[in-house]
Amino acid sequence: MTHVAILGATGYTALELIKLMLRHPDVDITAVTSRQAGDHIRAVHPQLTDRIDLNLESLSTEQLADRADCVFSCLPHAASASTVAPLVESGMKVVDFSADYRLRDVASYEKWYGGTHPDPDRVGKTPYGLPEFFKDDIVTASLVANPGCYPTSAILALAPLLKNNLISPDGIIIDSKSGVSGAGRTAKMGTLYPECNESVSAYGVGRHRHMPEISQILERISGQSTDVIFTPHLVPMNRGILSTAYSRPIGSTNEKNLFDAFHACYEDCPFVRVVTPLPHTRDVVNTNYCDVTVRVVKDLVVTISCEDNLLKGASGAAVQNFNLMFGYPETTALL
Amino acid sequence: MTHVAILGATGYTALELIKLMLRHPDVDITAVTSRQAGDHIRAVHPQLTDRIDLNLESLSTEQLADRADCVFSCLPHAASASTVAPLVESGMKVVDFSADYRLRDVASYEKWYGGTHPDPDRVGKTPYGLPEFFKDDIVTASLVANPGCYPTSAILALAPLLKNNLISPDGIIIDSKSGVSGAGRTAKMGTLYPECNESVSAYGVGRHRHMPEISQILERISGQSTDVIFTPHLVPMNRGILSTAYSRPIGSTNEKNLFDAFHACYEDCPFVRVVTPLPHTRDVVNTNYCDVTVRVVKDLVVTISCEDNLLKGASGAAVQNFNLMFGYPETTALL
């Protein structure tokens, strides 16, 4: 039995994580923390009524170390690294949902996230929690940087093709469409129901923080400098991301080569499905799957991938990483 | 040409009002006010880009009197009466969207809304802006209490039947379903997209402030003490209210009697459609119509009515009242 604590337990990713962990036969959730300490967790997540009996608490590093073997941090960036660093030092294993340990260096972090990084030494040395490409590192890690939701969908569609030199690493365009839960659970006018419903819009064009994450991880995987343009869009649905990426084929690349690369790459990956029909987010929502497909259109390669942003794009991936870190079968609690 | 000013212009009802007024051939919108004074109105309502060129302002009674012949107040209750009273006294005509002048007496107001009424003398003497029943009063009024969204749908379905003694005034149950725009445009966690989407819930059971409004206005129309129970529900859509009301027939009431009463009552009412098929909110949304129908089921009368909560339930009714107060044809800008 592994004891786990969840930091920042009031948001959507924490709720999904708790629901997954309640299905995990070898896990006991022993603490949930929040600035709203004192409330029972069912007060913020009525779905959990009768399913878990914990109050939200405010806990020190020592208290967490007493209670848990593993900590999942759903705290915002910067706050997360500040909290997580001493936990790692005290010997706990940590899955960090924030962006604090995803980028390759402190300079990138400070350029895209601002401020000073609270734990610069671990930046660039922390495994990126995408088991499809970094499983060996994850298995032995005490700290894993859980990937961003958009990056997961983009990287899973592009990395096998880049790695196999089937597409050019330059001028890749990623046009992503996400449900609204990706914007978090904070009261903001822009995500009120009547503002988002029956509307599509682009946001953060050319400025979204997942753009450098995508290109840096694609570089890490493919070993070549990669340039991507990323445009996220908000779509009126709760969950799901679909990423349509446009890249240029190298040489005589055809659809068969591309599918072959996908199949070879994901043969042993339980949560990536290489599909022939065009995928719909409805078929991956509430699962940990990412569905990927590819088409050649004129002189372009069009890849399409989709996932549940809260599962494979967040909490499902976190459980996958947890399973690897603690020696459980990778799919436990995820099927 | 009538000059109009709109107070509290940043919300959903104000936006609809402005859009209607832009279609009114004899109206010039001369001022829009808000605590966010300074911004161009297109900054808060991008829909209005290139359609109206006004900044949000903070204006005194005198400034409003200089600028406008008619004021529409979309301010919250209490704030509205405080602002509106001096405007009426300075000779302006006012349509008040708040609940401040809807109830029959100050005691009711203070019971349901709390606080002290800022303008008690006009309470109980202000016409209720439902032209289908109070047209004569509205035509000569300088102040009109624009009805609540739920009450309009409930009253239009029940008043003709009560007035004609076809149903009992006791034990009427009104079960209403509303889109989320009715909850306003303020950032609250409860109306975030992922909280409301794909979910239905009841709220304010037995405690909603529209309950006394419905029963008091039904009494005013039918001349008999009326007792209603009102349960509002939130439904995942932007606009529209559907009210299903259950009452007991008197004597040998049958569907023909009920439809006859509807037809007789609404013969000259351009915005109430007595329909035979069961109505859908999709067919009244973006219009000023209220569709009503009725069925006898076992020993109960079931009326069903629907409207756009922002139009017939708010801004459309306001324009209808405005047209009557200023001598324009009742349907101007509304078809």
Add this chain to the structure above:
Amino acid sequence: MTHVAILGATGYTALELIKLMLRHPDVDITAVTSRQAGDHIRAVHPQLTDRIDLNLESLSTEQLADRADCVFSCLPHAASASTVAPLVESGMKVVDFSADYRLRDVASYEKWYGGTHPDPDRVGKTPYGLPEFFKDDIVTASLVANPGCYPTSAILALAPLLKNNLISPDGIIIDSKSGVSGAGRTAKMGTLYPECNESVSAYGVGRHRHMPEISQILERISGQSTDVIFTPHLVPMNRGILSTAYSRPIGSTNEKNLFDAFHACYEDCPFVRVVTPLPHTRDVVNTNYCDVTVRVVKDLVVTISCEDNLLKGASGAAVQNFNLMFGYPETTALL
């Protein structure tokens, strides 16, 4: 290991059933049938890609008996009884999703469903698959009538109060709101996306076939003649039913009595949660829970209950029944 076959596997309830059964440690799905025999199941349910490897087949009673210990019939009424009767006779256990065995007698069936009942002898003798009230019968049954989606939500909210003589069995009004998946997966103009989206409507007022099911089962449970009026509404969401029921209290019934009755009745029921706050369908969707609460408003009792129409209202209940029929823990595959 129990071998199960699913008849009529192309619809929404069958899909949910398959997904649940894939989580059941002691179940092997050995056949899925359909008139579309020949296709792989992933062609009609892309969600199941890589999760189950079966083709849709057309199978005789004998073939089914060879392949399965238990059959779930998702066939339409009449077709279901015709198919199910010989299966039961050949010794298989059957959970029937159709309405064929839910009503108390053939006369009711023929009044509400028309036609001649294909298996009249089992009508009125088949346990109604609501384990909260009929567990003993289910445990020993070879055929169970899985409840209708609306009846489950209504009965769970009303039965404990009727049974305890807290509310009158006369004049009960049930106003239900359902997501669109309840209308099935057949191409019809009325359930096209643009027809349902952003709209609420009532349908089948006074004529819905779940009305007699609700009153007959309430009678069976409470032992007294019960009269209900049932009005279903279609709400723009995929899944979920919320039922608001209005009844008259008997004697000095108060909220405490009502909650006490709920708590006493559901103490040992793992899938009914008696909740204090007003429930939202979002908190039960994708679960097998039904959340119930109650309020006294003036001289009425208002109960509110909600469930996922495809789970507790269909496939989740079916698995619960299956677990009981085969001696598995009631909650297996359902938490």
Add this chain to the structure above:
Amino acid sequence: MTHVAILGATGYTALELIKLMLRHPDVDITAVTSRQAGDHIRAVHPQLTDRIDLNLESLSTEQLADRADCVFSCLPHAASASTVAPLVESGMKVVDFSADYRLRDVASYEKWYGGTHPDPDRVGKTPYGLPEFFKDDIVTASLVANPGCYPTSAILALAPLLKNNLISPDGIIIDSKSGVSGAGRTAKMGTLYPECNESVSAYGVGRHRHMPEISQILERISGQSTDVIFTPHLVPMNRGILSTAYSRPIGSTNEKNLFDAFHACYEDCPFVRVVTPLPHTRDVVNTNYCDVTVRVVKDLVVTISCEDNLLKGASGAAVQNFNLMFGYPETTALL
């Protein structure tokens, strides 16, 4: 007063057209046709109850010529040209919503639409009904090819930049997101509510018939061979299209040049709004506006445009064309 007839009046575009025309002071709708001849139009469009009193009819060319000065054809491709050709020959003016007269030659038509063109002589000689670029031709035309919904959004965003040599005509990528009404009002499983809701998907990748329309019209406007890749996506909302297009800047193109080109091009166009903030479809839905903006991201030009697919993308454009063809102010009935 101009008399107009609408062919194929049961779909979504016809409904919007009728609603617009009911606001047109100089128009009388004198006939609506359909294969469902006999029904009152309110039976298929309950929104029109009490607003227009016409039965659906089946009419010959002669009967149409007797009744109407102008015909709007909402018939499917091929059927439309067959019906429209004799109407034009009999001297009527026609706005054709189908694709029959949009492409430059019969070869393109037959490649993308199949079959034999029923009226080949008018192909390539019919004005394309985009008044922003072809007003002079439209004014004098007896037949106008009303543009496709996707092409309008894409062309309005790209044409001014191509025409001014600010972007390269090669390798333009158009990634569009559309509401479901674009799929029409025919019962198909793929557009059932539960299939589309809470899901995004791409469709027709590399094969959509609007791809050649976009490139051919961009060529007609810019005078240079233009190559586009077009990927449509279905988004869970009723109405609205947002097109995100990626192209390569020529020379020292910067955002200021791009906005200048937009402003110069659309200075006198009442229905194209050049906006600075990123546009949302919610702000153009139910209007005839197309909002366009542009960003330079790294070495790409990203244009974003949005419109209501049923208005500026169909019926609004048709009314705009009608106004020009009959000498009414371009904006009549459209503001």
